[in-house]
Amino acid sequence: MRGPRPLTRWLEIAVPAHAEAVEAVSEILTRIGHNGIAVDMPTVGAGGRGAETGDYTVKAYLLADADAFAKVSDARDALGHLQAFGLGPIGELAVRTIDDEDWLAAWKASLAPIRVGAFLVRPTWSDADAAGAIALALDPGMAFGTGLHPTTQQCLEALSTLPVEGLRVLDVGTGSGILAIAAAKRGAREVVAVDVDPLAVAAAAENAERNGTRVAVRQGSAADVAGAFDLVLANLVGPVLLAVASHLRARVAPAGRLVAAGIVRDAEAGVRDAFARVGLRLVEREERDDWVRLVLTA
Ligand code: SAH
Secondary structure (H helix, E strand, C coil): CCCCCCCCEEEEEEEEECHHHHHHHHHHHHHHCCCCEEEECCCCCHHHCCCCCCCEEEEEEEECCCCHHHHHHHHHHHHHHHHHCCCCCECCCEEEEEEHHHHHHHHHHCCCCEEECCEEEECCCCCCCCCCCEEEECCCCCCCCCCCCHHHHHHHHHHHHCCCCCCEEEEECCCCCHHHHHHHHCCCCEEEEEECCHHHHHHHHHHHHHCCCCCEEEECCHHHCCCCEEEEEEECCHHHHHHHHHHHHHHEEEEEEEEEEEEEHHHHHHHHHHHHHCCCEEEEEEEECCEEEEEEEC
């Protein structure tokens, strides 16, 4: 007779964080999380937009094994350092134990389908009706690319309104590939996606295929791609945008556009200066929860 299946115990780590701190907190929890992290929006109104109040919650799940205590305490230390740098208010790290089934349920519930602009971002296991939206099927496993992060949402909204059909599109820092896939589904003629992280490259390639889209995914950055594109997407953090500004510029075709996101308000002036210096002109600015998205043209 077989005994009962040993129950896997998981720890759920939850950290409330202000918009400005979400990215840094995500980065820390990604180091200990078993399968990436999830970011819960404060409140998401119908349609994926609307009333967003209070704090985000960044969550990670890890096996409750012998190393768990040390991992959680490392994360707590790292969060303490962030706080000391003044990177937005961060709440207390909360730990709770959950069982296998609960974990799956919690994980799936935190990834409900979300409507953003022209798109419906849903996990692959969801059969949510796209109701006229363009469905993007993406599973969790990364800090970005589930469509829940505000900067990703801002870029999806740009992809909903900017012309994309028939254009050549480059996605720099593709992560899960979400923006590249969205561009392909909006009818881009050709989509190239790059990321410095080999795990992201693998995930993006798999996700593109799963969504039935053609995206050429490569490891690298804006400097490793040749030629010019009608639309360049760069959802990167401020310091990275500064570092790659001239390479991004080189990839934008005459009259082409660059969508730059992931810029916290404090970093905005510096990033805009850097783009102006390389000859990119601002055509649009949008801000949400301290995150700034810019659209520029060459
Ligand atoms: N485009 C996705 C992911 C954004 S997260 C989205 O909008 O949701 C930013 C990604 O940029 C990460 O996957 C990170 O690995 C990658 N990245 C960081 N620095 C980079 C650089 N210099 N060049 C290219 N990719 C970079």
